[in-house]
Ligand SMILES: Nc1nc2c(ncn2[C@@H]2O[C@H](COP(=O)(O)OP(=O)(O)OP(=O)(O)O)[C@@H](O)[C@H]2O)c(=O)[nH]1
């Protein structure tokens with residue numbers, strides 16, 4: 001049987017199966033088999049149909065991508081937030097390639113990428129959707145852009161990203177699997193598992209061709225999360241929902257949209273320039289970056305051009321950001337700001353600075 005047929009057969013079997021305590025194990029294994037086959041199919045067909053990947057020069061301190069259906073106003077948003085001039089028109093598929101722009105925010109250069117609109121089935125290749133969606137794999141933040149009259153499109157966007165292996169607003173599951181040559185599978189858990197039995201966990205791992213090794217599970221995972229770990233190529237990206245064209249509706253309508261989206265969102269009008277400051281603010285907040293002001297031992301701090309790093313970075317990361325070689329000679333640091341008890345406190349390179357700290361690296 002060829003791959004697509006095998007996939008269809010398993011998918012059918014899953015549809016027929018009733019989900020209950022008795023069948024959970026069986027269904028977990030089917031899901032794993034299905035995911036594995038899909039991956040094989042993808043590997044054998046990638047390159048076909050999807051066309052070449054978009055060429056994007058990595059620029060700035062972070063990359064934000066605009067994902068949405070055609071004509072929701074992605075290009076208008078890019079043009080408003082940045083100096084870019086992406087083509088805007090009232091017909092679908094106006095944008096045909098990636099258009100970059102730079103948003104300068106709190107001393108950081110944020111690269112924003114405008115993309116062609118996607119349609120249902122994009123992740124399976126419709127409308128060259130895979131090319132578009134794959135840009136989101138390398139993003140630091142995905143903006144999900146909705147038209148105010150179609151808030152329900154949020155479902156479609158989430159589904160297509162999910163199918164491309166992009167996990168929106170999720171953390172990588174806290175699971176470690178190490179292979180060995182013999183001894184079977186040993187499972188260690190540090191929490192109570194309510195969604196999977198040890199037998200199902202081992203069964204799913206075996207479906208991925210691993211029959212010896214250690215599985216360490218530190219959270220109450222689902223079968224899909226375990227499959228994500230085994231697949232190994234998932235991307236975990238935060239998102240922000242943007243409801244555009246709110247100039248066309250009243251407050252009452254917004255309340256209805258809120259019910260559909262069912263989550264936090266930023267209402268904007270790109271055309272009328274409404275709420276774009278708020279959008280920029282939310283982008284900054286969601287990126288969760290810190291600004292580090294460097295100060296030479298004998299000089300003043302540079303408050304013009306901070307180093308931009310993800311929150312939680314250590315001073316060693318700060319050194320690496322300066323240059324990969326810089327970290328080799330670095331020994332310790334003096335820090336002023338909210339992460340220390342007093343001004344100019346001496347700390348090790350393992351110290352984690354916070355936003356707006358002033359740092360002097362000693363070599
Ligand atoms: N009323 C109103 N119209 C808007 C707004 N933003 C964009 N538009 C209009 O919506 C249409 C589509 O805008 P684009 O920015 O080209 O949309 P897009 O999402 O980039 O579309 P594609 O490139 O085809 O995917 C244009 O006619 C815009 O003028 C808005 O905030 N309010």
Ligand SMILES: [Mg+2]
Pocket residue numbers: 074075076086087088094095114115116117
């Ligand atoms: Mg466009």
